[in-house]
Amino acid sequence: MRILGVDPGSRAAGWALVTFAPAPALEAAGVLRPPAGLDFAGRLRFLRDGLAAVLRERRPDAACVERVFAGVNPQSLITLGAARGVLVLALAEAGVPVAEVTPAEVKRAVTGTGAAGKEQVRRMVTALLGRRLPFDASDAAAAALAHGFVVAPRGAVRRPPGGSSGAPRSWKRRPSG
Numbered sequence: 001m002r003i004l005g006v007d008p009g010s011r012a013a014g015w016a017l018v019t020f021a022p023a024p025a026l027e028a029a030g031v032l033r034p035p036a037g038l039d040f041a042g043r044l045r046f047l048r049d050g051l052a053a054v055l056r057e058r059r060p061d062a063a064c065v066e067r068v069f070a071g072v073n074p075q076s077l078i079t080l081g082a083a084r085g086v087l088v089l090a091l092a093e094a095g096v097p098v099a100e101v102t103p104a105e106v107k108r109a110v111t112g113t114g115a116a117g118k119e120q121v122r123r124m125v126t127a128l129l130g131r132r133l134p135f136d137a138s139d140a141a142a143a144a145l146a147h148g149f150v151v152a153p154r155g156a157v158r159r160p161p162g163g164s165s166g167a168p169r170s171w172k173r174r175p176s177g
Contacts, residue, residue: 002027004060004096005144006051007136008068008084010040013047014136017058018129018144026129028058029137040079048086055094063091064147066139067100099147106139109146 001021007014016029032050034043065088068080091098104114110124122138125145133141 001062001148002058002060003144003147004055004058004063004091005140005142005147006063006065006087006091007139007143008065008080008087009136010034010043010047010079010083012136013051013083013087014134014138014140015051015054016133016137016141016144017060018141018148020148024128024145024148026131026133026141029133029141030054031134031136040082044082044086047083048090051087051090052094055090055096060096062099062147063096064099064101064143065091066106066143067102101143101146101150105150106142106146109149110142 002017002019005014005016005018011034013032014029015032017027019025019027032047032054034046038046065084068077068084088098101109107116107121108114110116110128111120116124118135118139121142122132122135125138125141126132128145129141132138
């Protein structure tokens with residue numbers, strides 16, 4: 001199974017494709033950074049088009065996007081929500097099933113504790129995948145790892161009848177909490 005993790009952001013959005021066969025391995029990763037000087041709408045278009053290009057080239061089986069629901073600055077949350085929305089739209093347009101995880105779920109799946117710091121998560125991602133990534137790509141890899149460690153082992157991905165190893169048709173993720 002190949003899972004694309006996405007770390008949303010309006011100025012930088014990380015992505016990482018992790019393969020789980022049999023152990024997790026990093027296939028590719030990157031950061032989408034809109035050029036300086038673009039207005040907000042232009043940045044959103046850049047992010048959507050950039051992720052769409054990654055999806056056309058890499059063709060993941062599933063995707064995992066971090067769910068953001070709290071923050072200090074309401075305007076920042078609105079901006080982040082818009083960026084997250086266009087990234088999820090690109091995944092939906094490509095027909096990629098999308099799972100959502102909270103930051104605490106990602107931290108717990110990767111480090112064993114939901115209270116881990118950003119650097120601790122990055123160190124574990126480096127240890128698991130054998131490569132140090134930029135923060136945005138590392139966060140995306142952590143989301144992919146969380147999805148692969150927690151959702152896929154529970155049999156949440158159904159294969160087509162007949163036991164073929166084609167792409168997943170559908171899955172369900174239980175809500176956290």
